[in-house]
Amino acid sequence: MPKVGIASYGITKFTKDDSKIESVLLKSTKNLFDNNPNLSRNDIDAVLVSTNNNSKYLSAILSEMSGIEPKIAHSIESLCNSGTNAIVSAYSYIASGLADIVLVSGAERYDSPGQILEWDNSRGEFKHPIFWASIFTKAYKREFSVTDEELAIVPVKNHKQAQNNPNALSEKTYSFEDVINSKKLTDDLRLLDCSRPCTGGASILLASENTCKKFTDVPIWITGIGQKTTSAGFTKNIAFSSMESTHLAASTAFKMSKCNVKDIDVAEVHDAFSVCEPMALESIGFTDKGKGMDMIKELHITNNLKINPRGGLIGSGHPLGATGIAQTIEITQQLQSCANKRQVENAEIGLVHNMSAAATSSTVLILER
Amino acid sequence: MPKVGIASYGITKFTKDDSKIESVLLKSTKNLFDNNPNLSRNDIDAVLVSTNNNSKYLSAILSEMSGIEPKIAHSIESLCNSGTNAIVSAYSYIASGLADIVLVSGAERYDSPGQILEWDNSRGEFKHPIFWASIFTKAYKREFSVTDEELAIVPVKNHKQAQNNPNALSEKTYSFEDVINSKKLTDDLRLLDCSRPCTGGASILLASENTCKKFTDVPIWITGIGQKTTSAGFTKNIAFSSMESTHLAASTAFKMSKCNVKDIDVAEVHDAFSVCEPMALESIGFTDKGKGMDMIKELHITNNLKINPRGGLIGSGHPLGATGIAQTIEITQQLQSCANKRQVENAEIGLVHNMSAAATSSTVLILER
Numbered sequence: 017m018p019k020v021g022i023a024s025y026g027i028t029k030f031t032k033d034d035s036k037i038e039s040v041l042l043k044s045t046k047n048l049f050d051n052n053p054n055l056s057r058n059d060i061d062a063v064l065v066s067t068n069n070n071s072k073y074l075s076a077i078l079s080e081m082s083g084i085e086p087k088i089a090h091s092i093e094s095l096c097n098s099g100t101n102a103i104v105s106a107y108s109y110i111a112s113g114l115a116d117i118v119l120v121s122g123a124e125r126y127d128s129p130g131q132i133l134e135w136d137n138s139r140g141e142f143k144h145p146i147f148w149a150s151i152f153t154k155a156y157k158r159e160f161s162v163t164d165e166e167l168a169i170v171p172v173k174n175h176k177q178a179q180n181n182p183n184a185l186s187e188k189t190y191s192f193e194d195v196i197n198s199k200k201l202t203d204d205l206r207l208l209d210c211s212r213p214c215t216g217g218a219s220i221l222l223a224s225e226n227t228c229k230k231f232t233d234v235p236i237w238i239t240g241i242g243q244k245t246t247s248a249g250f251t252k253n254i255a256f257s258s259m260e261s262t263h264l265a266a267s268t269a270f271k272m273s274k275c276n277v278k279d280i281d282v283a284e285v286h287d288a289f290s291v292c293e294p295m296a297l298e299s300i301g302f303t304d305k306g307k308g309m310d311m312i313k314e315l316h317i318t319n320n321l322k323i324n325p326r327g328g329l330i331g332s333g334h335p336l337g338a339t340g341i342a343q344t345i346e347i348t349q350q351l352q353s354c355a356n357k358r359q360v361e362n363a364e365i366g367l368v369h370n371m372s373a374a375a376t377s378s379t380v381l382i383l384e385r
Numbered sequence: 386m387p388k389v390g391i392a393s394y395g396i397t398k399f400t401k402d403d404s405k406i407e408s409v410l411l412k413s414t415k416n417l418f419d420n421n422p423n424l425s426r427n428d429i430d431a432v433l434v435s436t437n438n439n440s441k442y443l444s445a446i447l448s449e450m451s452g453i454e455p456k457i458a459h460s461i462e463s464l465c466n467s468g469t470n471a472i473v474s475a476y477s478y479i480a481s482g483l484a485d486i487v488l489v490s491g492a493e494r495y496d497s498p499g500q501i502l503e504w505d506n507s508r509g510e511f512k513h514p515i516f517w518a519s520i521f522t523k524a525y526k527r528e529f530s531v532t533d534e535e536l537a538i539v540p541v542k543n544h545k546q547a548q549n550n551p552n553a554l555s556e557k558t559y560s561f562e563d564v565i566n567s568k569k570l571t572d573d574l575r576l577l578d579c580s581r582p583c584t585g586g587a588s589i590l591l592a593s594e595n596t597c598k599k600f601t602d603v604p605i606w607i608t609g610i611g612q613k614t615t616s617a618g619f620t621k622n623i624a625f626s627s628m629e630s631t632h633l634a635a636s637t638a639f640k641m642s643k644c645n646v647k648d649i650d651v652a653e654v655h656d657a658f659s660v661c662e663p664m665a666l667e668s669i670g671f672t673d674k675g676k677g678m679d680m681i682k683e684l685h686i687t688n689n690l691k692i693n694p695r696g697g698l699i700g701s702g703h704p705l706g707a708t709g710i711a712q713t714i715e716i717t718q719q720l721q722s723c724a725n726k727r728q729v730e731n732a733e734i735g736l737v738h739n740m741s742a743a744a745t746s747s748t749v750l751i752l753e754r
Contacts, residue, residue, distance in 0.1 A: 017482055038504065063614070070439045072499050073464050076617035076746055087637070089614040089746060090470040094459035095442050101459040104483070105474060111481035113386055114473070114610065130441050135407065241483065245432070245458040248445035268456070377445055377458060 020110045021228035021235040022383070023117070023221045024052040025345045030185040030216035030333035032126050037069045040123040041078045044217035044338075048119070049082075052231055055221070061115035062088035066102035066122035067337035068095060068130025078121055088115060095130050095372035096288065098122065099218070099340025100379035104241055106222045116224050122342075123217040124335035131213055131336070133373055138251040146201055146210065148250045148374035149289035153204035155256035156291050160306035164204070168195035169309065170290040171208045171330050173316045178327025180357035183342075185214045185333025209290040211328070216335035218342040234352045240273025240382030242266055250374030259375035262299040266369070266380045270301075273382035275365055277301040280382075282321070282350045282360040283367040284343035287328040296369055297323065300380065325350065325358040340370040344381065351385045389479045390597035390604040391752070392486070392590045393421040394714045399554040399585035399702035401495050406438045409492040410447045413586035413707075417488070418451075421600055424590070430484035431457035435471040435491035436706035437464060437499025447490055457484060464499050464741035465657065467491065468587070468709025469748035473610055475591045485593050491711075492586040493704035500582055500705070502742055507620040515570055515579065517619045517743035518658035522573040524625035525660050529675035533573070537564035538678065539659040540577045540699050542685045547696025549726035552711075554583045554702025578659040580697070585704035587711040603721045609642025609751030611635055619743030628744035631668040635738070635749045639670075642751035646670040649751075650732040651690070651719045653712035655740045656697040665738055666692065669749065694719065694727040709739040713750065720754045 026048030028040060035043075049055060063086045065075040075089035088109060092102040099122040106118035124130070132143050139147035156162060172192055178184035190198075190208055198208040221231070228235040242265035246252070270276050277300060285296040294308020302323075303311045315323055326332050326346040329339060347366035349355040364385045371378040395417030397409060404412075418424060432455045434444040444458035457478060461471040468491040475487035493499070501512050508516035525531060541561055547553035559567075559577055567577040590600070597604040611634035615621070639645050646669060654665040663677020671692075672680045684692055695701050695715040698708060716735035718724040733754045740747040 068441055070498065071504065072437055072462060073502055073504070073617055073742060075463060076614050076741070077504050079614050080617040080621060085616075086614050087612045087634075088470070088473065089612075090461050090463035090467065090474075092459050092461060093441060094444060098459065101457070104457065105459075105477075108474075108477040108481040108483050111483070112477040113480070114477050129439065133442055135440065135442070135446050243456045243458075245445050245448050245455050247454075248442055248449040252449060265456075372445070373442060 018111050019225040019237055020107045020222055021225060021237045022348050023223040023228045023231040024048050024055060025348060026051055026219045027183055027342060027345055028217040029183045030214045030335055033215050035215055037071055037123055037125055038077055040215060040217040041065060041074060041121050042081050044219040045078060045082050045121050048219040048221060055231060057083040059117050060084050060086055060119050062086050062109055062118040064102045064106055064118060064120045065091040066098040066120060066341065067091060067124055068093055068098065068128045069125065070129055094377065096336050096339060097370050097372040097377050097379055098337045100370040100381060103344060104243060104379065107238055107241065110222055110224050116227050118222045119219060120341060121219040122338035124337040126213050126215045128213055128336050136249045138249050146205055150202040150205045152256050153291040156295060159257045162309055165196060166309045167290040168192050169312055169316055170287060170293045171195050174287060174324055174328040174331040177321060177325055178331025181326040181332060184327050184331055185212060186327060186331045211288050211330045211334040214333035214335050216333060216338045218338040218345055220341050220344055236348045236351050237384050238381055239384045240269035242268030242380040245377035247376045250376055258305065259295055259299040259378065261375050261378040262296055262369060262371060265378040266300040269380040269382050275382060279365045280367045281363040281365055282325060282347060283323055284346050285323060285369040286371045287324060287330050288334065300369060321358060321360050325355065325360060343368045343370060347383050351383060387480050388594040388606055389476045389591055390594060390606045391717050392592040392597045392600040393417050393424060394717060395420055395588045396552055396711060396714055397586040398552045399583045399704055402584050404584055406436065406440055406492055406494055407446055409584060409586040410434060410443060410490050411450050413588040414447060414451050414490050417588040417590060424600060426452040428486050429453050429455055429488050431455050431478055431487040433471045433475055433487060433489045434460040435467040435489065435710060436460060436493055437462055437467065437497045438494065439498055463746065465705050465708060466739050466741040466746050466748055467706045469739040469750060472713060473612060473748065476607055476610065479591055479593050485596050487591045488588060489710060490588040491707035493706040495582050495584045497582055497705050505618045507618050515574055519571040519574045521625050522660040525664060528626045531678055534565060535678045536659040537561050538681055538685055539656060539662045540564050543656060543693055543697040543700035546690060546694055547700025550695040550701060553696050553700055554581060555696060555700045580657050580699045580703040583702035583704050585702060585707045587707040587714055589710050589713055605717045605720050606753050607750055608753045609638035611637030611749040614746035616745045619745055627674065628664055628668040628747065630744050630747040631665055631738060631740060634747040635669040638749040638751050644734055644751060648734045649736045650734055651694060651716060651729040652692055652736040653715050654692060654738040656693060656699050657703065669738060690727060690729050694724065694729060712737045712739060716752050720752060
């Protein structure tokens with residue numbers, strides 16, 4: 017398969033502000049162009065927008081506002097996994113030869129309609145994703161004898177790491193006590209266990225091998241792609257303490273990239289809720305089943321930034337359509353050694369894990385310098 | 386580029402009924418599987434949903450309801466041009482090697498939010514697309530001295546042709562007098578000049594060359610693809626009497642397919658309003674500027690079904706997300722010589738033209754037997 021690389025990127029600060037979706041899209045796109053003065057509007061063959069916003073024709077609107085007249089232009093939606101779906105789509109346009117340069121721009125507002133999946137009637141009294149996060153947490157705690165106090169390490173670590181991410185929503189660190197004493201939402205879930213919806217945008221530019229090298233001295237290549245949808249309603253899952261779609265997506269991505277989990281120097285994983293981080297690490301294969309919290313504890317104690325250096329979703333905030341793109345930008349910056357205080361030393365191979373709706377679908381990308 | 390073909394399809398009747406969007410998606414998908422008993426749910430690598438509906442995660446929902454567990458799954462939106470965008474995306478997944486078989490399912494309800502582009506402030510007092518259709522009609526009539534009576538041929542012809550389309554919304558023919566005497570919506574637009582939003586679904590299965598041949602004895606190949614977005618708000622157009630994005634998309638598609646407009650035996654063009662049919666024919670190159678109505682008159686008098694044999698959007702109805710897919714199914718059936726009473730004799734090369742929002746974006750596909 018021809019090589020496809022990341023040629024540029026742009027991002028906004030994640031906030032709780034009331035900006036229009038078009039403005040958020042434009043802002044990160046403008047930042048992308050500002051970061052790469054050699055890039056012309058005329059170079060861009062396709063504009064893919066990733067969002068759960070109900071507004072229509074946003075790819076054409078962003079194109080007009082940015083001065084781009086692309087061949088291909090549409091919006092892509094798959095709940096939280098929209099951004100990585102759009103990146104994979106951009107990859108396929110380039111690998112197929114239908115496009116040479118593709119702009120992928122993701123944006124969401126704090127009041128995204130993607131937070132509630134009306135179709136899933138299994139959620140009982142809770143409309144928001146806390147319904148499945150509670151069941152996941154209870155199942156995980158029971159199966160692996162993990163306590164609330166142990167899980168609290170995830171938000172403590174990720175809020176701390178977010179303090180070195182200038183675009184993060186989180187503006188302070190929290191202690192274990194803060195997490196445990198934060199508002200109890202359900203038997204198994206506290207407010208600080210949850211990532212927060214917010215307003216934010218992230219844009220990334222993908223290009224074919226030769227073109228990519230024109231726009232950056234340090235191109236980052238997408239060498240592995242894995243995606244899997246196992247269901248839409250989460251009660252079709254067999255296990256609530258692991259992520260089957262993540263496991264399958266990771267296997268496919270590793271196979272394509274010809275590297276394995278031991279080669280990964282840095283990863284962004286989808287910590288929508290505390291319990292998701294250990295579950296994701298286990299399902300990807302970073303550690304054995306039930307050992308995710310041991311790994312996270314060790315990383316936390318040793319100040320090792322390997323997992324979610326930008327603060328993950330819990331620290332950075334979670335603007336759904338932008339999240340997968342922001343994760344990919346973080347890994348790109350890590351592999352380009354320009355992540356400043358968040359830098360993982362000698363990072364050469366990175367991984368992005370994104371998912372939707374109780375891990376009923378997942379995407380795993382492998383990026384290499 | 387590797388060959389990508391159409392391996393199967395399914396469609397629903399276009400109606401004014403109140404079905405849920407999930408049911409409409411499932412119905413045409415079920416029809417597709419019924420049409421191809423050799424096809425297994427496990428064969429499908431990607432499920433792309435085309436719609437303007439506000440419901441989220443529809444690709445995963447359709448997958449779960451149909452028993453598919455795809456790798457790639459997301460929704461695609463680009464107003465009326467969504468269906469052909471999804472087909473091109475499916476093509477790129479297969480041509481890139483990321484997928485071998487892709488299901489594209491389009492659906493819309495009669496009350497689609499895609500009918501109104503809130504962002505476009507140029508529409509004045511009219512919220513619906515009649516605002517641009519009126520300006521197009523006035524500009525076209527003025528520039529080429531065309532009368533309302535002449536334009537009325539388009540709905541007369543297309544409602545007539547729709548009577549041989551068992552899935553069409555239209556259930557009767559109309560005379561010139563019926564069109565001229567139908568409710569006047571604006572100075573230049575009558576009710577029967579307009580296609581009608583409706584509830585409908587259409588699904589199509591794309592596959593790589595060898596796989597395609599396993600599922601059908603008469604594979605139809607997508608040999609040309611052209612897409613262009615010139616703007617989002619229609620007042621950025623230079624001319625209101627031609628479709629620049631259509632012209633550019635057609636040029637690209639012809640170039641890729643290595644055939645030209647004279648080779649086209651049958652075409653579906655986007656007649657959202659009467660004036661769109663002659664404008665589209667001229668912009669694609671079937672005839673000279675201002676000569677579209679002469680061509681349509683000639684076809685109508687001689688009962689030549691070459692343009693919009695299924696009745697176009699005016700005759701078939703216009704369920705936005707399904708339209709581009711239904712157009713592509715029609716051309717597929719024509720090239721497979723199974724279009725029954727709608728059959729254009731000896732059709733070997735066909736064209737699909739789809740567009741959005743005053744032709745601010747267009748897709749042109751060339752299909753060959």
